[in-house]
Amino acid sequence: MLSLRGVTRSFREGDRVPRVLDAVDLEIEAGSCVAIMGRSGSGKSTLLNLMCGIDRPDAGTIELDGQNIAALREPARTRLRRASIGFVYQFFNLLTTLDVEENVRIQLELNGVRGAEARRRSAALLAEVGLADRLESAVDVLSGGEQQRVAIARALVHEPRWVLADEPTGNLDEATARDIVPLLRTMTGARGAALIVVTHDRALAAVADRIVELSEGRLRTVL
Numbered sequence: 001m002l003s004l005r006g007v008t009r010s011f012r013e014g015d016r017v018p019r020v021l022d023a024v025d026l027e028i029e030a031g032s033c034v035a036i037m038g039r040s041g042s043g044k045s046t047l048l049n050l051m052c053g054i055d056r057p058d059a060g061t062i063e064l065d066g067q068n069i070a071a072l073r074e075p076a077r078t079r080l081r082r083a084s085i086g087f088v089y090q091f092f093n094l095l096t097t098l099d100v101e102e103n104v105r106i107q108l109e110l111n112g113v114r115g116a117e118a119r120r121r122s123a124a125l126l127a128e129v130g131l132a133d134r135l136e137s138a139v140d141v142l143s144g145g146e147q148q149r150v151a152i153a154r155a156l157v158h159e160p161r162w163v164l165a166d167e168p169t170g171n172l173d174e175a176t177a178r179d180i181v182p183l184l185r186t187m188t189g190a191r192g193a194a195l196i197v198v199t200h201d202r203a204l205a206a207v208a209d210r211i212v213e214l215s216e217g218r219l220r221t222v223l
Helices: 044-051 074-084 100-110 115-128 144-156 174-190
Strands: 002-010 019-028 033-037 059-064 085-089 162-166 194-198 210-215 218-221
Touching (some): 019 044, 019 218, 044 059, 100 144, 115 144, 144 162
Parallel strands (some): 033 194
8 A cells, every 4th residue: 555644745936835735645555556647737746756755745644555655764765666666757767878678677686686587587578568679779779669668667577566657658659659558557457566657648547547636736536
């Protein structure tokens, strides 16, 4: 269970301190899929950063599997993200100095899995996303859809319990997005991982078990 209780976050803008999140409550069960929607600047990415411990709230608690991550020191939050959370980003965030397989394998190496086992698991995930023939390719020669498939493999290769996706179709054309959406949902669901996705894409939101909308710092359930 991921549980947010009374989560508040403000950012100073000159003499103003506007409240981006205002006493947000949210519960997400392991293995479920939740889409978070809202206009640009509504605080969706801030909410994701709080969920994974990149940022800390001004008030409230954020419990991940019963552990209050908001109370952890930075090294502990880093270890938790590395082991339990996978990330998929709008702009892929792949390392251009590494080839396709190495971009996936690095996530395993950060978690202490190395050598032949790490290469085997990376290759298996890349085959699952349809890139078995691109293991040694440079990532900057791939199409946008192929790069996002690499990113999905990287997010899942260490078998996280939670996958956070920030506008994962925002840098893709409509046809490519239609392929990526079911792939992301199916692969996380097959592994029992929860998928939490921030999106403007209603087609992506439609695959979620629940849709919530962030507006004026508050969450409301849409579906």
